[in-house]
Amino acid sequence: MSNAVTNAPAAPSPVEKIRVKVDGREIEVPKTMPDWQGKPQPTTMLQACKLAGVEVPHYCYHPKLPVAGNCRMCLVEFSTPMMDPATRKPVVNEDGSPKMARSVLPYEPQTPRGAIACATPISPGMEIHASSPATKQMREAVLESLLINHPLDCPICDQAGECKLQEYSVQHGQAASRFVEAKVHKPKAVDLGPRIMLDDERCVLCTRCIRFTRDIAGDDALGIVNRGSYNTIASAPGRSFDNNYTLNTVDLCPVGALTSKDFRFKMRVWFLKETPSVCTSCSTGCNITVGSREGVVHRYEPRENDAVNGPWMCDSGRLNYRWIQRPDRLDTVKLRGAPSDWAAATSAVVSLLRGAPKGSVAFVASARQTTEELWLVSRIARQLGALTDSVPREGEADRLLVSADKNPNSQGSRLTGVSFTEMGVTIPEIARGIEAGRIRTLVVLGEDVTKGGIDAALLARLENLVVADILPSPTSEAAHVLLPGCAHAEKRGTFVNGKGRVQRFQKAIEPRGEARAEWEWLQEVAVALGAVEPSRSIEGLFNRMAADVPALAGLEWARLGDQGVSVPV
């Protein structure tokens, strides 16, 4: 039926299409698709099935890792159009449709021969029987073999709930084991590295972790030792698996073999609320999923975004969440050291800014604040003729994801005009202004300026010091008006990463005590000063900002989606 189509001249599109059938449904798929490095390679049966909306179960295959083809879980039965060996013409049925040849064992034609869908390219007219009885039987057999030495300890396994072995067992497994022999026992609770614990008995030897650390992280640290049913994942004796990307192997592990020391035995994954967010540890802005329960953040996991981090993130960023739960979080509004409330504090800020002579106010707003907050700061400062800047935060970069700029929103600070391209150049000027008595009011958001160029003695010279922060610092202790702020996981907003990706993040948990998202009071102040029109929500505020900031022109909150939008920086 599709003969004519397969012989049709190549479409004008750059990638040639071929027609295949998946479970009897004909679809057109590109002849080549990007491999793990993004290079075009012949489309595989697994990719074709995915395009057809049919999931082929697999363990070792991962779209961002080289294909290994060792787990055999993706075995599928397939047929190809029969070819007359003499004439090299397709053999057709009476009705003109091509006669199909099922894949069978050459020496045993009654037995179907499966092919691994992850590594077998499609050919024109091929039919993939992704749900045929033979395919199902092959899957059941592979799964049974993988479970032979598995300890079946799901009730105490951290992977339970997000385990491919569990999921496929439900779909393709058998209720009872036929295995009567003694199971092979392998090492348990192997301390593979500072952040990784390995249970070799749960391992299905898919080698995803080996390929990740060798080909992505560039640290060829893991391998399979021993042989046969004693095969185990290990690092070389005396070598710790300790690169800055090890925890990605925990995400990659389709079973519960590799577990995070930070997360294991802490929380059942099905209790976690998952919130799309952005990592704040550097200006790369890796997309993350925050796993929280009842107001407590339990883990960060990378969220796939090929424009930013792919499916990975670094360990240091991933584990940098405990500060959100620190017991010394600022949670009380204070006016001149005494507990107060938001109405009083906000009107105090409004009146001291309103009465301030031009040039007597300065702002230091952290490049860890959201773009919306930085824009509000910039608008207020413009109204008052105030100096603004952010504090640069430099560190080490690596070749994969970690950026040298440790601020998540440096570009946001630059685009909104809070800081210049060279961040921090205005801070000495602010310090001199305070020294000379010209600057008498300083508003600090999310920074300890005593470490950023304005020391405690200078702060003591100020008439008014307004500080909004999350954690206590010498700056927050010196504050005349102290406004408890929110961690990114406690509010909504956007960050602009180092390459100009505008990315929004959502609220995962409620803020502590009286803490409030900084944009809320900043907007109240800005509206009272006549610097902006009020917006009711972060959506409205973002859209208003986008209309004002040239680099963000045309953007809308709703259009950002969960993957963000790139702007020129």
Add this chain to the structure above:
Amino acid sequence: MSFKVPPQLEAQLDELATHYPQKRSASLMFLHALQEHFGHVSREAVEWTAGKLGLQPINVHELVTFYPMFRREPLGRTHVKVCRTLSCALAGSASLRRHFIEKLGLNPSLHGPQTTPDGAFTVEFVECLASCGTAPVVMVNDDLVEKCTTSDCDRVVASGRGKGGTR
């Protein structure tokens, strides 16, 4: 224990590595040569090989653990290899091994080679020694003991105990 490859052996191995289009392919030859020289493949030998061939230690460690004839511990002075392939198994090699093991105070339920704490004996099961006609056979160092009996075993143990020094 210091690990030092003699310059002559090192030169030989460096030359050997040039025979292969990929240096990695020389791994097995390196390990054989090092085991030949040192009696076993130590962690230092693995790391030395990896360094020589531009590999990571895990790449070589995988090989050493895969092949049972690479030894990661020094052998005893008397190395007893009991054949367990079919003819010898039928002729009672299991009880021969147990006899050795028990006489030397080793653990009969453990797999793999076992060495006595004094370093005098290593006992292990091996596959066919190519003397099925005279089963059961045992190899003691380089000597074949045919139609081995428990009294032959006792003699091997007695003469092994007599030997001192290092092999």
